[in-house]
Amino acid sequence: MKKPISLILLTFFLGHFSNAQRNKPQNIREYMALTHEVNVLTIFVDTNEEFWEEGEKEYYYNELMKAQEWLVDQSSNWDKTLEFENEEFFVDQQAVVYLDKVSRGIHPKYTIQKIMVELGYDNIEKFMDYHDFDLENEKLKILLLVKSNNRSHAYNLWSVKDVDLAIVYCRNSFGGVTDRYVMAHELLHQFGAWDLYYEVGKVQTKESSRLAMESYPNSIMLNSSKNKDLKEIDELTAWRIGWSDYKDEFSIFDPKLNKEKILAEGKAFRKSLKNKR
Ligand SMILES: [Zn+2]
Secondary structure, eight states: OOOOHHHHHHHHHHHHHHHHHTTOOSOHHHHTSSOEEEEEEEEEEEOSSOOOOTTTHHHHHHHHHHHHHHHHHHHHHTTOOEEEEOOSSOSSOOOEEEOSOOOTTSOHHHHHHHHHHHTTOSSHHHHHHHTTOOTTTSEEEEEEEEEEEOOOEEEESSSSSOEEEEEEEEEOTTOOBOOHHHHHHHHHHTTTOOOOSOOTTSSSOHHHHHHHHHHOTTBTTTOSSSSGGGOBOOHHHHHHTTSSOOOGGGGGGOTTTTHHHHHHHHHHHHHHHHHHO
């Protein structure tokens, strides 16, 4: 019997995930909490579209510092201690590598692997060994600041739940310059925060996103571009990132529980587009 394509893909991914499991932190719950010391490895990425030019990096690095300050400030509202460490790996924090392609479809493991090779290391384990960094016990988030227009997003390194690679483009798809709020939003994803805005077929259903707008109108996970001064960490996101306790009503927004409905909305939308043509 011929192997169905889905099975082949599954075998492929399982192979890679089991490989990744070896680096899995010992205590995921604590590892995923946006508390205590968080190490951030920031890498600037040149692409085949554009290169970082002298003097350009400062703005983005400064915005990243502001994003971190904003998060630290928010954490004090929840009586949490939070500290970012940015100089664990490079004192000047201006490392630039070239990647031919950085896009949503590429598994984060490959992107990280390519970065490590560009930096002159065989793999991430070698890089961490060299810097005497304990991947299993210390928190590490990798942030790429990419020189091209695209949609910023965050990825997982260890499993679909644990997001450890954030890819921040210098401008969004429409040319809007990326700022501290976009960066804070992506950093929050790295600690498990859910998107709360509606995008057909993605993370929320029409209904759950409407509820999110009602319940958490100023959430940074709902929108990172309007009324920036009012932005805050809502209580649902606070729970996701380990700042507060779970409440039953949060399950309404759970992308896993809503998966079928989300997929059905996506399907219906695509069908309606087809009918319009
Ligand atoms: Zn998001």
